[in-house]
Amino acid sequence: MYDYITIERKYGSGGHEIAEKLAKKLNYRLYDRGVVVETCKRMGLSYDQVSGMDEQTPIKAFFKAPGEQLSMEEKIYNTEVEIIREAAEQPGCIFVGRCASEILKDKKCLKVFFTADNDYRKDRTLNVEKIAPDKAEEVMRKYDKKREKFFQLHSGEKWGSPEYFDLIINSGQLGEEACVSLLESLAKS
Amino acid sequence: MYDYITIERKYGSGGHEIAEKLAKKLNYRLYDRGVVVETCKRMGLSYDQVSGMDEQTPIKAFFKAPGEQLSMEEKIYNTEVEIIREAAEQPGCIFVGRCASEILKDKKCLKVFFTADNDYRKDRTLNVEKIAPDKAEEVMRKYDKKREKFFQLHSGEKWGSPEYFDLIINSGQLGEEACVSLLESLAKS
């Protein structure tokens, strides 16, 4: 029985779509880009301002001393953490990205990582994400690098580590439908 | 719907026990050490002779030319391959180890890899496998190295690669029971 499911995913693995379908099946609330929208509202910023800096943690060798100014990226992340923690006050949530499993360390989360082989991910990048063929592999790689770095900076764990995650799913091999019902029965069990 | 399930596992992850319980639930035949016993019979060798050389592929830079002698390890492996292929003539099998997913490349296999964090695996190594405390970590490491090497020599793929396997399961996090029912519903779906 899992009230909280956190999802990390390689670009093009379809992890987000699986999360959406799973949320419907389980009647759980889905927190993904909506977190950014809510962050905008709370901070009085436009979506473009926030989404550009979301999951863009600045590397800081120093911890902030009292009195020091926080950067805009740090303020955005703080607001996202706040939103994720508030969301988790009510059980029944699925979180996509943002290293939510670390933010919710005190909860029992089902920690899932989606991947797939390169051909499957490229195919989805072209046909679902509608990225131009000559940009597809670069887009995949850049997003993955960004997500990896963000995750490692906030958790200290390797992105995709099978000792950290509960389950690493090859969505290309299993197919979307099997992934959804697999996680549904696991969440309910 | 999967008629064939192949399992690779880190030492101490409990993958074998999960395979046993899963075989009962699904009413599938389990092929594990029994393959070695059958190999003994067919080759007229004792269990000790065979088990010492099982999963011990000699590294050979050359492919055998017609007329060249096969080593005993090679003959043992050939016999195991034969047994695994014969077994797979009837659907409903679970194979533990021996890189069976490569031997059965032409079948639709559910390819599962079990792991768990070090503390969980060490605990099982001490309490289930009854290895002495001062030997536990070394035993774990040596078995893992042996399994990794055998798998890579026969598949060319990284042991535990999330792009090769369909599912990587952290049995320490999910618990034995959840692993069994997860795979049961996936095999039946």
Add this chain to the structure above:
Amino acid sequence: MYDYITIERKYGSGGHEIAEKLAKKLNYRLYDRGVVVETCKRMGLSYDQVSGMDEQTPIKAFFKAPGEQLSMEEKIYNTEVEIIREAAEQPGCIFVGRCASEILKDKKCLKVFFTADNDYRKDRTLNVEKIAPDKAEEVMRKYDKKREKFFQLHSGEKWGSPEYFDLIINSGQLGEEACVSLLESLAKS
């Protein structure tokens, strides 16, 4: 020509000893545990208080807001960063650990990672570090995990990533002496 060399190392690889010898050859200053001693002095704490919390970054989902208190671990790390930056004002430094390559991101550092196979590291753990045989593998693993986590939290990069480091050296294969002269000629070149 490298004025700054930063070293990360797996436990038992002998990276620290190599750093010491290299410092002598190059007439560079070595910053290792001495950073902790200096931290004690500046903070008016005992060595035991500081060394227990050194390289122990607390995981914090939130960035500190102005006015919030820093934890003792954070204050210790801040002091270490300060010492490392001050040290780097004069060229000719070797830094061991503490993710110094990230702290000195604006300098041209030679980034080295030392590793060795398990048998070599275990042998040094027993004979150089004088760890009891039944504890050796556990000590190696725990230190490596701690160093990995610390590095990833501060850099966002995988510990030992060959795309991040300039050079990954197998000290067990090359031997201590060859490692020293290799780095000496590289630093001078």
Add this chain to the structure above:
Amino acid sequence: MYDYITIERKYGSGGHEIAEKLAKKLNYRLYDRGVVVETCKRMGLSYDQVSGMDEQTPIKAFFKAPGEQLSMEEKIYNTEVEIIREAAEQPGCIFVGRCASEILKDKKCLKVFFTADNDYRKDRTLNVEKIAPDKAEEVMRKYDKKREKFFQLHSGEKWGSPEYFDLIINSGQLGEEACVSLLESLAKS
């Protein structure tokens, strides 16, 4: 002092060019694609026939029994092994690819792996290898996958494993010249 140097490399890392320059400096013989040319001659085949099947090991679950036919890929590899072993009868060789370090397991080889970050490798792929921009990342990935698989099938070790290789060099960070002189002094030391 190393009489034999074996080199594995990620596509676009410039490992081959470094090997060429190193061979000149050390006055060592270089074995790379020339092995394929020699294979052609010995087998009475055209270059195109051989180069297409070079480093293309067929996956064989069975070891050949005496009397069984070898496939063309196997015969090509056997001829390459023969050429590499004959070459190594005279000290002073550099081998690029073909998992030569395993073929020459009985010799003291300096085992080097070259890599570089993606941007550096892509840049070389476009400007040195003259691959079209829309194909560059795919070409890099496919070659790397092929080399990885070939290496793992013949050695059982992970491609790029820092415990197997003596040295992993980031050629993008160090630059070609530093790589050459680094290996030159190491080979002579």
